[in-house]
Amino acid sequence: MEVITQNVVYFIVVLAIMVLLFVWAYLTGRMQKEFTTMTWVLIPVAIAINLTIGQIVLVLKLPVYLDSIGTVLVGVICGPWAGALTGALSNIIAGIILDPGWFPWFPVAAVIGATAGVMANIGYFKNWWKVVVTGFIIAVAATIVGTPISILIFGGISASGSSIITAFLLETGRSLMTAVLTTNFIAEPVDKIATSLLAFAILDGLSARYLTRFPRGENAAVEKGQQQVQLIIALVVVALLILFGIYVLPSITSG
Amino acid sequence: MSLNRSFFVPIDSPLHRLNPLTKLTFVFAMIISAFLSVPDMAPALAVLVLLTGFIGKVQRQYRTVLLKLILPAILFMFVMQSVFLPGGETILIQVGRFDVARENVRAAFLTVSRVFVMVSSFAILLLTTHPSKLMADLTRRGLPPQLAYVIISTLQILPQMQAKAQTILSAQRSRGLDTESTFLKRVRAIVPLVGPLVFGSLVEVEERAIAIEARGFTSPRAKTFLYEVPDTRADRLIRWTLVIFTLLSLAARIWLS
Amino acid sequence: MAIVNLHNVTYKYPLTETPALQNVNLRVKEGEFVAIIGRNGAGKSTLCYTLAGFVPHFFKGELTGSVEVAGMDASKSHLHEWVLNVGLVFQNPFNQISGAKYTVFEEIAFGLENIGVPRDEMKVRVEEAMRLTGISDLADRSPYSLSGGQQQRVALTSILVMQPKVLVLDEPTSQLDPIGAREVFGVIRTMAEQGMTVVLAEHKVEWIARFADRVVALHEGKIILDGTPREVLTSDLLLDKGFGISRYTSAARKARELGLWRQEQLPVTLEEAAEGFALTPNASPKRRCESK
Incomplete structure (x- = not known):
């Protein structure tokens, strides 16, 4: 029960921060700039891409979800608020037509879109290694938001496949919080880096002229002259970070 | 792959x-x-929601949703949580080397009831409400019309894209x-599947x-609506009752703890 | 009274060097039916987008010169004001379905909802527009379940119901089968006959020749010919620049080389060709054609 009370406090803090950000972005007009007609028309397509590719991946039985490619796309070329809206609506609509179990995860999806947008705005969606970094940051954000939802709504073990890892960790004596956090920290980076790389490949295939129609189309302008070495270094660094995180997380949450 | 446009009956x-x-x-x-x-409160509400489902004359569809979507997920959660949640003193039974404690079964039952209430009440709303009526009514009450556009448009685009995905997959x-x-071959399969699906629909945007x-679409004038969605006195009465009920149930929590 | 007045219009899309339109001057009188011909990439779509206000408001880019349509000035008006006066229908019928509606009736009412037409008036206008375009029987169907030709007529109706002063059509039949194309052309003709100002970009020169008041030929972003259908469509310039021309014109041109076509004017339509050949004295075919 104590975990749940902690979570309620946590939720209220997160909600307050979001409301403040919202008011700030609204009053400064940053938010409105992201929502042109192109954005409004892109969002439904992006949601359909999320859910359809998510289903293709299920057919292929791959150990990732890849159900936020569209969310990342919108975040990058329209902006963080548009990305957040796409993510949130994606889960709400999946809840409406596929399985209502998607619904509670909408804050995670929103954070994925927002993070992608912020990273792209500071120029981190312009070549392969930067995209890997962005993917990792998205995963960290998704873990931070997803863990409390998992515990509060689903008691830590939901109907998703990765719950098996959680169950295993619980059995080895970890606390619920540690187990869920560690599970997410293993599953999320792989998924979100793959998602970001695929989104980048898609943007790379669209003409620069077409991208200018979107509010932040310039975010996807590809930097030339990069080497494969950078990509490999980025992947290795991220892999080390994940291992380090898994090692360190239990001591943080227990302390 | 589900080709449902929506649950609406x-x-x-x-x-x-x-x-x-x-x-x-x-x-x-x-x-x-x-x-x-x-x-x-959660199990009681679960029963209430279940009963409400039967006023809607959508029993058959409701049952399908229950059996196909809700029950499998809920049973899985119930079993997993009963067995794997840590702690608990009163051991009911042992499954292999796992202890099933009474406390954990109770916690699992509560979580499952809550999830049931959430999912099932949504299902009832969707089974009995046409998406465009829902959006028209909410837009009239101040929901941005662009949001209504996004939701309805997604509901129409999604089945088309799923059909296209199916075609590309078989082709x-x-x-x-x-x-x-x-594994590697399946990973490589993603690109030829995703590419044709995504580029075509992005160019349509x-x-x-x-x-x-x-x-x-961007006209600043106040929108009007083709359909009038009736809002009766009974509606208002039910809404206020529900609001009061919610406030009371929150008060009960604060009072009793 | 010119309802459309383009003066020295030059336009470049963002990130491009060559202008899509160069020094375009075009005046269209109220009630006139003007057809625009040109090869792919000649600037037909850009010209249509300019008339409809999407260049420069939607596409951004650089526009010089002045654009005035129905009393509005491109440099001063917003796109949402523009669309109240100018309606635009383009090639792909599928992409013109809003996606926001479940039935054809609702789809056509979408524009009226957006511009705040009261409910009673809305219903009357939708029904009237559907009668005009002959799609009343499709009212309750889903727009996605229709054939291309039906979808294009729904798109056309959705624009007509907003009662624009100028109707701009960018190759509205290029993606339709012959039956669908005929149905759409039928509606366009009705609108033109009822006195609406119509600007139509189109490949099908035989149809243009019969119904348009005026033809404008675009080549590499410039207007190279502007005149009556017969003047423009039989011009040798079109042949030089590789335009698609009427098969009757080609046939008569060949016949003229063989001495079988004695009229001064070349024909564009089947009727003109038949008439011309009928008037040719001694039309006995002498085979002077070298065998290949």
């Missing part, structure tokens, strides 16, 4: 006739009470694309944006 029933906002209020009242009120398979064998602009 086009018949007439007391629930169908209610104003969409009333049903939406019901959903949120149930969810808030189930999660934030005293723990024992690529018949050309020998390997979607079954080794520009033309569709032009088409809806041409029809006044």
